[in-house]
Amino acid sequence: MKQRNLGGVLPASEISLGFWRVGGLEASAVRELVETAVEAGIDFFDTADIYAGGESETLLGGALKASGLREQVLVQTKCGIRPGQYDFSKEHILSSVEGSLKRLQLDYLGVLLLHRPDTLMEPEEVAEAFQILHSQGKVRQFGVSNHKPQQIALLQKYLPFKLLANQLQFSLTNTSMIDAGIHANMELDKALDRDGAILDYCRLQDITIQVWSPLRYGVFGGTFLDNYEVYPDLNEALDELAAQKGVSKAAVAVSWILRHPAKMQVIAGTTNPQHLRELCKAGDISISREEWYGLYLAAGNPLP
Numbered sequence: 001m002k003q004r005n006l007g008g009v010l011p012a013s014e015i016s017l018g019f020w021r022v023g024g025l026e027a028s029a030v031r032e033l034v035e036t037a038v039e040a041g042i043d044f045f046d047t048a049d050i051y052a053g054g055e056s057e058t059l060l061g062g063a064l065k066a067s068g069l070r071e072q073v074l075v076q077t078k079c080g081i082r083p084g085q086y087d088f089s090k091e092h093i094l095s096s097v098e099g100s101l102k103r104l105q106l107d108y109l110g111v112l113l114l115h116r117p118d119t120l121m122e123p124e125e126v127a128e129a130f131q132i133l134h135s136q137g138k139v140r141q142f143g144v145s146n147h148k149p150q151q152i153a154l155l156q157k158y159l160p161f162k163l164l165a166n167q168l169q170f171s172l173t174n175t176s177m178i179d180a181g182i183h184a185n186m187e188l189d190k191a192l193d194r195d196g197a198i199l200d201y202c203r204l205q206d207i208t209i210q211v212w213s214p215l216r217y218g219v220f221g222g223t224f225l226d227n228y229e230v231y232p233d234l235n236e237a238l239d240e241l242a243a244q245k246g247v248s249k250a251a252v253a254v255s256w257i258l259r260h261p262a263k264m265q266v267i268a269g270t271t272n273p274q275h276l277r278e279l280c281k282a283g284d285i286s287i288s289r290e291e292w293y294g295l296y297l298a299a300g301n302p303l304p
Contacts, residue, residue, distance in 0.1 A: 001041025002283045004265045007164030008206040010111070010141055012044040012074060014258060015280055018212065018267040019045065019060050023052025025271060031063040036273040038069055040280040046167075046210070046267050048078035048115060049100050061104035074110030078145055078167075086118035093129040097138055112139045113167060114155075116146045127158040134161070143167070145210075149201035166202055167210040167267070168195075172234060172253055172299040173217040173224045177209075178260075179301065186304045199262060209264045211257055215250055216269075224299075225249050237298035245285045250275065254282035256295050 001013045017037040022030050037045070047056045057077060064070040079096035080088050097112060112133070114126070133139040143165035144152060156163055170177050177199045183191035202209050217224045217231070224231045225238070226249070238249040245252065254266050270276050287295075297303065 001043075001280065004208060004263055006111070006208040006265065007141070007143070007162055009162070010074075010164055012265065013042045014265055014283055015042055015254065016044040016046050016076075016210070016265055016267045017042050017276070018269040019047040019056040020051050020212075020269050021271055022059050023055045025059065027059060027062050027066070029271070030059040031066050032273055033271060033276065034060070034063040034069060035067050036276050038067075038072060040277055042268075042280070043073050044076065044110070044265070045073055046076045047104075048081075048113075049096050049103075050078070050081045050115065054099070054103055057100055057103035061106065065105050070106070075104060075106060076111035076113060076143075077104070077109055078113040078115040080115040080118060086116055086120075088114060088118040088121040088126050090125045090129040093126065094132065097133055101138065108137055109139045111141045111143055111164065113143045113145045113165065114147070117148070117151050121155075123155050123158040126155060127160070130159060130161075143207075143210075145212075147198075148196040149198055150196060152201070152205075152207070163207060165208045165210050165265075166198065167212055168198065169213050169219070170209070170211045170257060170264070171214045171216065171224070172256060172295055173231065174213070175296070175299070175301055183304050188304065190302070190304075203262050209262055211264050211266045213269065214254055214257055214266050225253065231299065233298045233300070234295070237295055241287075241291060241295070247281045247285055248275075248278035250279045251282040251285065252287075252295075254279055255285050255287050256292060258282055259287040259292050 003011050004014045006012050077100045141164050143163050145167035176194050179190040180193045215223045228235050238252050241252045242249045257266055268279050
């Protein structure tokens, strides 16, 4: 498994395992998933305090302890979402981390992300919370999730250390991050700038984009893989490339993301060990420029 330097400073596998959907699984199944991930070269796990009401962190913590793999991986979690509101207050950030560490059975977090922008955020207060957590050795690095450029810049102004990552949705069927740039200066819907050119901003600031839901369409839709009814051309193109390269369609779709020069890190959300093994072969193949644009077009994304 190839490595990415998150934020230019933190080595991590280019594919991470996400624990959004493990709630309700048996502890043994989560342990098998964790062990499969490490065997495949994954050394970075992503979760959040909100996932399954904290059960995701509990299951991950138990699996790491039972497997004896805690020292071989970095764990990233998120905070800031509460029922009916977002909360970046100092008190909530500090209490959230304490709860996460307890559930994860860890002494420290590799990375802490602020989950979704809190419009009532006071950046000085966030900075104070981060400094406390860092000085106490409870969090080593920090980042954000689903943030726009100026929101990141406002935070960074008050922080004594660099934000490493921004976790964003991106896939063959969720391409707004690149559409506006491709359709620059066009009176088309695809030309609308929905995120403040976050892709270019992150590249300029050496902030690693972590991709969530790389195989799904919409926010909470299903996977586009084998969905011939909605994405017939895309699945035919994926079938052809998968056969040529000797990997699964999921691996081709993930390789399409990894091919982008922004050097994104993909958060794989599968709970199936075999699917995870297949997906991790994405780094073993190469996607040419022609193939990359061919998949982009097959997903229903026109070029101007």
